[in-house]
Amino acid sequence: MPELPEVETVKRSLEPLVKGRIIEKTDVFYSGIIKKPGAEEFIQYLQGKEIQGIKRRGKYLLFSLGQGGLLVIHLRMTGQLVFSRKGEELIKHTHLVLHLSGGDELRFIDIRKFGLVYLIPTGKWEEAGGLSTLGPEPLEAEFSLSAFQKALQQKKVGVKAFLLDQRNIAGIGNIYADEILFTAGLRPQRNVNSIVNEEAGCLYDAIRAVLAEGIKYRGTSIRDYVDGKGERGRFQEKLKVYDRAGKSCVRCGTVLVKETVAGRGTVYCPSCQV
DNA sequence: ACGTTGACCTGTGTGC
DNA sequence: TGCACACAGGTCAACG
Numbered sequence: 001m002p003e004l005p006e007v008e009t010v011k012r013s014l015e016p017l018v019k020g021r022i023i024e025k026t027d028v029f030y031s032g033i034i035k036k037p038g039a040e041e042f043i044q045y046l047q048g049k050e051i052q053g054i055k056r057r058g059k060y061l062l063f064s065l066g067q068g069g070l071l072v073i074h075l076r077m078t079g080q081l082v083f084s085r086k087g088e089e090l091i092k093h094t095h096l097v098l099h100l101s102g103g104d105e106l107r108f109i110d111i112r113k114f115g116l117v118y119l120i121p122t123g124k125w126e127e128a129g130g131l132s133t134l135g136p137e138p139l140e141a142e143f144s145l146s147a148f149q150k151a152l153q154q155k156k157v158g159v160k161a162f163l164l165d166q167r168n169i170a171g172i173g174n175i176y177a178d179e180i181l182f183t184a185g186l187r188p189q190r191n192v193n194s195i196v197n198e199e200a201g202c203l204y205d206a207i208r209a210v211l212a213e214g215i216k217y218r219g220t221s222i223r224d225y226v227d228g229k230g231e232r233g234r235f236q237e238k239l240k241v242y243d244r245a246g247k248s249c250v251r252c253g254t255v256l257v258k259e260t261v262a263g264r265g266t267v268y269c270p271s272c273q274v
Numbered sequence: 275a276c277g278t279t280g281a282c283c284t285g286t287g288t289g290c
Numbered sequence: 291t292g293c294a295c296a297c298a299g300g301t302c303a304a305c306g
Binding site: 002003006059074075076077078112114115116129130164166173174175176219220222223224225242264265 | 297298300301
């Protein structure tokens with residue numbers, strides 16, 4: 001499910017509901033999602049900790065717990081973090097439940113079990129998978145056009161592979177990569193070192209515009225994605241290429257094609273993406 | 275340095 | 291209806 005706009009929407013929907021709450025008890029139903037530390041220590045540590053706030057970095061959610069503790073969650077493909085009232089029936093694939101003060105629960109649900117949970121000391125980001133090697137946040141000022149152009153020139157990869165590599169830019173996944181490339185008018189296979197400055201400017205603008213639009217519509221719910229209240233997003237209604245293979249291009253009418261690029265299903269317009 | 279592929283999992287949609 | 295197969299918002303490791 002979750003790329004930057006989805007994770008950001010989860011963060012925004014969840015934060016007012018859980019901020020200031022105390023974790024009174026933790027249930028772990030599938031310990032495989034907890035990467036660090038062991039399940040026992042994990043449960044022990046959380047006991048009595050306050051959720052002071054939530055941050056997002058790329059596709060990671062960071063829960064600050066006070067006393068220097070950070071709960072890091074990555075939803076991968078099908079993970080959901082949902083706030084639930086006490087007593088609501090546990091649905092299948094619920095792997096983790098945080099029981100909060102006030103009687104509500106924060107539940108981690110994940111059909112495919114790819115999701116990851118880490119408990120790390122604040123600042124020790126290298127202990128949580130790829131968190132420490134993430135590139136700039138594309139919607140923040142730290143993401144500058146000049147640095148972006150330079151990064152493009154330095155590499156020799158297809159532009160879709162470049163966008164998907166979290167070390168280059170944090171938070172773009174398969175759906176938004178295709179939408180961004182359509183908006184920028186670039187073929188996914190296009191080598192980044194062939195991208196001239198004007199095109200790089202278009203791509204830079206498209207990255208920011210498409211991701212911002214995704215957040216505005218609260219994410220893309222094609223399959224499993226829901227926000228922290230269990231509500232679906234609406235950006236699937238705005239998609240121009242993703243999931244539209246065989247349909248006509250909204251810009252020029254040409255039939256959109258699908259092929260594998262960078263190991264992922266990729267849809268583009270063979271006529272207006274060059 | 276780069277790409278491709280398979281692995282991790284479960285569910286859904288398709289075609290026979 | 292049943293079955294087999296491909297494919298799915300993500301990353302990693304192994305290989306060439």
